[in-house]
Amino acid sequence: MRAWLFVICRQIARQEYRRRKTRAALDETASAPSPADDPAEITARREAASVVRQFLDTLDEPQALVFYLSEIEGLSAPEVAAAMDAPVNTIYGRLRLARERFEALLERRAAHERRPWNR
Numbered sequence: 001m002r003a004w005l006f007v008i009c010r011q012i013a014r015q016e017y018r019r020r021k022t023r024a025a026l027d028e029t030a031s032a033p034s035p036a037d038d039p040a041e042i043t044a045r046r047e048a049a050s051v052v053r054q055f056l057d058t059l060d061e062p063q064a065l066v067f068y069l070s071e072i073e074g075l076s077a078p079e080v081a082a083a084m085d086a087p088v089n090t091i092y093g094r095l096r097l098a099r100e101r102f103e104a105l106l107e108r109r110a111a112h113e114r115r116p117w118n119r
Helices: 002-030 039-058 061-072 077-084 088-114
Strands: none
Touching (some): 002 039, 039 061, 077 088
16 A cells, blocks of 8 residues: 555656646746847747647646657657657657647637737
8 A cells, every 4th residue: 555655646746747847948948038039029939838838738747748748849759658658659649639739729829810800
């Protein structure tokens, strides 16, 4: 019983660590403008980071982690599989679903912005 509880606590701690690390990396990326950037570009970058952060919050933990590691960090599926200790086909499936959901989100946002009463 004691070992079982230890394993559960360790997994929860690992998930929380990953979640905080992901958020910290997104915040750092969004808030590091160079002096040559124009204010509109800085604002657009921050808004994009906010959209990605909100999107990641809608995903379950494994799917969000796969999406982040692949799309933000640039790791390949085999690298993500090794990091998560999961089968490569599982990683490909999670990534495909996350990408589909992200594209749908972007399409909804674009359709909303194209409406004449939103201008």
